Amino acid sequence: MAPTPSIWRGLAPDAEILKVLHDFGVQDASVQSLSPLVIAGTRDCSLRVRASGGDWVLKRHPPDGLQRLQDAHGWELRLQRDGFPVAPLRHAGHGGTLVRTADSLWSMHAWVPGRHLSIAERDDARARDPELPARMGAMVGMLHRVSKERDRGTPTRFPHGRGIGDGNLGDPDRLLRAPGYALRRLRRPRLRPPGLPLVQTLRLRPNKGDFDRWILQTLPEVVQHAGRLSRHTFSGEGPPDVGLIHHDLNWENIVLDEDLSLRALLDFDNAIRGPWMLEVGSAAVVLAGTDPVSLERFLSAYQAESGIEVDVHLVRVAMQLKCVQSILNSLVIYLAGDTDITLREPWCRHLFASLRDLTHEGDGSSRGTDQRRFPGKSTSPPRP
Known part of the structure; x- marks a missing residue:
């Protein structure tokens, strides 16, 4: 038998x-x-x-x-x-x-069958289907509209001194300082021999690859942006509109069909209460990028679907924060021993290019419209 x-x-x-x-x-x-x-x-x-x-x-x-x-x-x-x-x-x-x-x-x-894009494939996919950013914006918009309706239709606005993104709602500027925590991990001496910080270990690595050299070349600029963000404050800008946010809107959590239409959004495990505009920005820089036309399509579709007015300034801050935080987190994982760079290297390089686009004038401004509120469009967005 x-x-x-x-x-x-x-x-x-x-x-x-x-x-x-x-x-x-x-x-x-x-x-x-x-x-x-x-x-x-x-x-x-x-x-x-x-x-x-x-x-x-x-x-x-x-x-x-x-x-x-x-x-x-x-x-x-x-x-x-x-x-x-x-x-x-x-x-x-x-x-x-x-x-x-x-x-x-x-x-x-x-289990949802389908395909995933990577950030390296995004621009080619967008060239084949220019409405892809609008569909992604509408997806985020529907998430936040349902979040708003779940809160009985009234956006939750926390007073100054009350924070965002966790159950205790502590410090409203906590997320802006988050890249500093990753920086400390890069600079902190390791417990295992020889006890050197991760960055110093990389500098002393005898056979550096292209990604290693890229890290050493670009890290000082990323650190500079992290410091600039940490000195920013939301005080005086009015408390942000807050609701449930997905908190992990990346391509690996989006299942598409062969026509690049949405089949499913996955992994709500990290969902928290947080500012909608910070999620809009962090999603936009990954799903639409910094191309002005694609970004406008994304934000317009988001605003039309969600009914939430887009604050362009907060979105820009969130786009930069996403780039800096994700690059630093990825470098910590890589330098701590996860040497598979198949996805990590293009992820970091694309986000760094986006960060430069967003700050190309050296003052934290981004390309495109400079008004505080996004005008949007009156037409209905494409359904996700």
Whole structure:
């Protein structure tokens, strides 16, 4: 008799995973395969589950994120009811979308087939389909419109001294100082021998590659921009309109079909309460870039879909913040030992080029219109 093939592909058998699947209504006998989507054993590991002919993603979350995940899932379910394409969540036997074990929370959603773009492919895709930035802007606009409606139609405006982006709502300028934390990690002596900072280790590396030399050449300019942003303040500009934001609007979380239409937005796990304009800017610089025509299409579609007036100044600040923060975070990961630069190098190079575009006059201004409020258009945006 031939041996029964194992359902475990690339990971050790784990009774806890089978118990979680059972709680989600997936019986052992129906499971055809389980394989890791990221390195198994990390606290946020994800598994691809094939069961009863269907495909699912099982995700493990830290146990202290219950309220945040419940809010995010409530938002996802509302989006799905409104016709927005998300990866449908699977409900557990108790009716909720989360299963708790001794040291983890688990969620499960459908696998969505399709394609992902990278930031290196964005401009070619936009040349083939000039309306792509508008569809991406409309996608973000619908996210924020549903967020606004979830708050009963009234944008939440926090007074000065109340912050953004976390449950405690501490310091409104906290996000502007966030690149400094990554800088400290680059400059802090490492615990492991020889105890040198990450940047110093790179300088002493004997066989530097092109990316290494690029880092050493451009890092001083990125550091300069981080310092400039840290000295900026939102005080005196009026409290920002705040609601639930996705907080991770990057190409890897967007599933497209072959015609570059949206199939699903993934990974709401990082959703927080934050300023809508900061998410608009951080999404725009990745999804539309700094080309003035594409950026106008993105912002116009966003404003028409969301009904939220675009503050161009805050958007520009957020675009620069996204570039600086993401470059520094990527360099920390790379210099700490993750040497796969297949996606990381073009990501950093594109964001640095965008940062230069946004600050090409040396005063933090960007190309395009300089008015505070974006005029937008009266026409309806393309549906995502």
